[in-house]
Amino acid sequence: MNPERWLQIKQVANACLDVEPNQREARLGELCGSDVSLLDEVKSLLASHADLGDFLETAAADPEPDELLTGQQIGSYQIREAVAEGGMGTVYRAVRASDFQKQVAIKVIKRGMDTNFMLRRFRQERQILAGLDHPHVARLLDGGATADGRPYLVMEYIEGRAITDYCEEEGLTIPERLRLFRIVCAAVQSAHQNLVVHRDLKPSNILVTADGLPKLLDFGIAKMLDPDSGPTVTSLGLMTPECASPEQLRGEPINTGTDIYALGVLLYYLLAGEPPYRFTTRSVEEIRRLVCEIEPRKPSEVRALPEDLDKIVLKAMHKDASHRYASAEQLSEDIGRYLAGQPVTARIDTFQYRALKFLARHKTASAASAMAVCALLAGMGATLAEVRVARMERARAERRSNDVRRLAESLMSELHDGVQKLPGSTGMRKLIVDRAVTSLDALTQDAGSDDGLRRELGKAYLRLGEVQGEPGKANLGSAQAAGVSFRKAVKLYEEIVNAASGTVQDRRELANAYGKLSTALWDTGGETEARSLDVKALRIRQALASRLAPVELGKELGSSYFIIGVHHLRSDLPAAVENYRKSVEAYERVLRAEPNSPVNMRNLSMAQKYLGGSLITQHHYAEALRSYEAAQAIDEMRIAADPQDTEARMDITLAYSDIGYILREQGDVRGALGYYEKVERLRSAIVAADPKDERAQSGLASAYFNIGRTLRLLHQTQEATAAFEKARQIRESLLALDSASSRAKVFLASTCAYLAAAYAELARGTKQPEARLALWRQALPHYRRAAEMIAALKGNGPLTGEAAETGAQVDRELPQCLAAIAELSPSAAQ
């Protein structure tokens, strides 16, 4: 048999199968005529067909069907009925076992889908949902695992009608529909700010409850329960072609613009009473062609509607995502303008479009004709101001840019800056950060040579890095992750600056990025690179001196001199002092120009402290004390202005601590102890308010350490061991959090060595042999732990500074400790 013959057989067989079984024989006779072999062939196929049963209907490796959990108890919920089934899970209606009135929806992952990978995804999505708390989004109530280990989510059970049905059945007026829709926009906006894209907004996912309020379902679930919408899925998260955006159908990246499109489709449906597209085909190719190329009828051609609403709907549904509203909020605002009788931006957009068209037609357009255009526009009802708004909006219309900005500004600034000062906020930021990293990396891949977008990305990476752990602020202690983000920002800005289009502003940003990367590197041991980055930044700023406003210049030069001063601290103290002085001068100028600015105050206070510090190392104590007292005065003003300001409270402890040091050096040990105890009280309070604030933890450890050292000077060795022990415990836990940090190792090593030495001193002062031995034995593990840290640090290169001192101390004292134990041990005596 050949394919041609088979085609013939197939056609005849299909024709026979199309008629009733009892007519097949006759039909077969008709079609085959005298071709006996054709007749035989089809006949045997038809016989086989009649005999098929469920032959091959169970796939070769099909999962076992999931048994329904109806009637069973999951957690504290009693399952009532299955409501929907999807490719990866089943949704049940359930009641709380203790309160049958309380209904919930439970989504249980299917057996066979519960691989580790899926479970991880499930958990991630659960976290996202948990953070998505909005009155018009179905709430995540609970979650857990069934007896056989499958995870489930408990959601608010929403009893309601699909929003489109509700509007039609209740006969809502247009303004009523618009108001309802605006609530949906607000819910979507809130999700977008949490970096959750719904991806499957459609009427059946937006229910209106009996009290007339909409609730969004399946937020994030679409992606979780049913990644990419399996073809066998019935109602869960299937990408509904009627609501799918052109970019979804083209397989392009999906982001908030996709939801804006779906909102446009929904608005169309609500206004026109029918969806913009109806497909008679299931061919993806055909659907894609329709959605990507064909304009839907205007809603006003379906139902009588004002033209402004056409404009709004079609702008939201624009095929080119960059022409849509930049956010659900903007869409909602435009509807608000319509409801208030104001001109809508969707329409202004068209005016501008016409103006551009006009100019394009008249290439020789002079200023005069441009004015004519303006006059024309004015005559059409748009004011010049509106044209400017439209133009600005257009300039900002690159939607990907907008996404980045949303991320950088809304999320990072509002959330980060907003919560930074609130104690106890660290855990919450971690979620935001993880989400942001993924989004930015994806956008960077798509950025190409688009400078505008790369600028936004650069900015966003800088903000992200700050949240991840710019040292010197309450942070998540992950300087390495921050370094990665800062490096990405540096790369983007270097490319922009090296391109012909680089501006003064770009160079400023590059210098800024160098500075941030340097700070992160500094904290992870990359001091050499950090220094060269800081020198580069200073050069850029000095070169820009003539082109910047004095205040701006002051801030940036102040920070450059400051950091160069830091680099000189080890190698060239007079140069360090010199740079700090320049830094203090620059910041003083800025503060004079902009008094009461918290940032300026903090900068000056920090520069004063570092100047003081470099003076201490040169033993200029009196002068150093003046710097610290100036710093203390500024910090006191900051705290008075905002008692919640954790950063200011932390900053003032730095002044106290160093004043303590100066007093101790000058022989006023009791005075020093008083300052250190002040430091300890303040830092303990900060740590108690936010136990995850690693910088405060580290500061608290230092405070205990300094108290321990001062107590030893006062010969209160017993009390000193207690203080060192507290310091040690914090240092251990900080090292566990960031095991690559060499600073954490140095601190732990010196704390252990001091603790051990205090025990050693107690041992030496004890006569009774058993007690003496016990004390030496208490010292030993701490010497060993210090030695271990020193050995690890030696792996990174020769020891310097505190590490070298501790290394020498351990080398000297550990053998003494071992010898003492050997001498005192009962086994040695035998």
Add this chain to the structure above:
Amino acid sequence: MPLARSKDVTTLLLEWRNGNRKALDELTPLVYGELRQLAARYLRRERPGHTLQSTALVHEVYLKLIDQRRADLQDRNQFFAAAAHTVRRILVSHARKRQSLKRGGGATLLAFEESITPIGRKDWDIIAIDTALQSLAQLDPQQARVVELRFFAGLSIKGTAEALGISTATVSREWDLARAWLHRELSRSAL
């Protein structure tokens, strides 16, 4: 780097969708390798009584290999279509191995392939279906693809239609007739 590879797979998939047939040749070994590796890894940690399902596995491999931001519903079907071929190869090769073992081989079975052997289905079924399907592919490649997607990848009629870009009505007809043809072939060879 897993990231770089996942990008490659997505790119290949998109190329394939845009008509580059060679992309499938490059795609399949990646999918195959990943399926086997993953299966082996899961099996080491398998809890007793828990059968690893190949559809779940394919799903997971898909999520792992494909950049979700760039791929869409259609790509998912395409991927499943590619995986269908892979699952078919794994099942058949395992059935063969098991048969040769029964004839006196002694080596331990590959754990993964053991796990995806359909419960209660005889090895000869798989081999016979595969052989008959090869003959069908000579006559009617589209029908053979429909069987591969339906039977080996477990796609629904709708999913198969979307993966092949044809109507569901066509898939139903092709599926019925292909089953009739295969059923006849298998009955004949069983005689």
